[in-house]
Amino acid sequence: MSLRQQRAMPMRCGSEVRSNPVNHLRSVLFALMLYAAGAAGADDSGKFAMKGAGFLPCEVFVTEREKRSNVYYLIGGWIEGYITAYNKHVADTYDVTPFESLELLLLVMQNHCEANPRDRLYSVLNALLIKLSPDRLQQDSDRIKITEGKRTAVLYSDTIRRMQEELTRRGLYKGAVDGRFTDETRSALIAFQSDIGFEATGFPDQTTLWRLLRK
Template sequence: MKALTTLLVAVALWPMAAQAATSEQQFALKGVGRLSCTQFLTERAAGSDLYWNIGGWIDGYASAYNAYVPETYDISPHAPGTAADTFSVFLAKHCEQHPQDPIGLVLKSLLERLHAIRVTDRSEVTTVAVDGKTYQVYASVLAHVQQALIRDGYYDGTMDGKFGPKLQAALSKFQADSGMPANGAPTEATMVRILFADLSSDSATR
């Protein structure tokens, strides 16, 4: 079975994208986006008020991306809810290796990386219950996940964007192989890890 590239490796290795706005590829960072990675990690470890303010800023940044980037309904693969929890994990992993980077540029680079697998149109939201917990996922994202799992030998069902026993079993196998809790739940961490691996695989074949 083809091994999928792990999320943490993908995050650690992503290049800082060119920062657009002026002809010199410069733009002005505002607010907490100017904080360094070191400051972000310090506030995150403390669970400070500033850290929660950063979470609100992340959600605002993602919402603005959705509003102003053409053919973008949602840059976050999980629906509906907050983007801050998952994106904060991405920021932390990057910041551990690049302590001087400003978090505004790191988040911009992350969203540009996610752009290829964004939700482009309004999609039906599927509610899934696993082990007493409910998860809301875009049907279009589930179809993308099914496609990746089919390609990598985890799933032999249809690519219909629906959650059922076959997809749950495939997710459970993927989670076990990735060292994650393996109950087949479509957690945000699982979905994003699969989507990042899918993006890395697509890039490698170009």
């Protein structure tokens, strides 16, 4: 069959047609480029061009998060890249989000974006990191593995020390502030979870840590 004859053949339908993941990804990236087309250029006053998903408005983020679309996952990748660059280039910063998972950050951003649909993702994320920055991890810290049943968390020792300090301030912990997740630390965390109406497991899950250390 000649190339001309192949071009003249009708497109196959139904299960015989397979989507091309590369072409699909290209279309997603092209959509992001269209959304970001209005970004401003850099100048002597310190303004700079925003690349990637940062220029997307909140309303797009909320819509794509609900659909769990490819655009949403690309936004997640952009956020992780932005945080990595923040950790590298901001002075005295090892990890600005020492315990927060990407999913928790996305949830926090969603809460803001639902109320402020025209805000740009860059400004939302930047404001969030500035808010978190005073409690950033400034130096590397040992990792501590904590297990409860099928759940596992790996926390910096410094984060556990901050937990102990806050639980002490609340009058729930009387042990050593040493960054070790001891039985006494777990008991104090159970008391805190009970006080705020959470399931009292003693496991340092994301929402418990956020309420204890960020609220």
